[in-house]
Amino acid sequence: MGNYTSCYFPGPSNSETAKLFDSHGNLQRLKLPLTAAELMLEHPGHAIASVEDLRRTRLISGKRADDELLAGKVYLLVSSGRVHCRVSELEMAIIDLACKKKAPKLKPCGSKVLPAMGGEVITGLPGLQQGSHRRWSPALEPISEGF
Structure with missing residues (x-):
């Protein structure tokens, strides 16, 4: 008699992988152990943000380079210019x-366009817009000094 369980080789499960949404909205499963620095080296100009932290604070906070990604968690690859910005x-x-x-598949709906919310479209997930983040550009005026 055979034992079926002895012939079973499970594939990667949530206990040994993490999910990453890249700058194009594609989902990647990452084998662990993996640090944020390894991902940031593969994607220059981007930072890794935890979706769990994002839900709690509504603020994009980047992971430190030596932080290890945790199994079963979801992360975003965001432009480093968006770190410390609020999300709408x-x-x-x-x-x-x-x-x-199992997110529902969205059907193309013609020419519906969302209005810009104060700036350029961010990278991260398709359709995300920048929200309330605007770059500060001060008006510099010369100072006259009397002699």
Whole structure:
């Protein structure tokens, strides 16, 4: 008699992988152990943000280079210019929808376009817009000094 379980070789499970949404909105499964620095070397100009932290604080906080990614967690690859910026409710809804295991497939709906929310479109997930983040550009005026 055979034992079926002795012939079973399980594939990667959530206990040994993490999920990463890249700058194009593609989902990647990452084999662990892996540090944030290894991913940032592969994607220059980007930082790794935890979706769990993002939900809790509504603020994009990048992982430190020596932080290890945790099994079963979801991470975002965001432009390093977006670190320490707030996310809008629309951005959070899109992230939540993308993080669901069986997200419904959206049908193309013609020419509907979302209005820009104060700036350029961010990288991270398709359809995400920048929200309330605007770059500060001060007006510099010369100072006259009397002699």
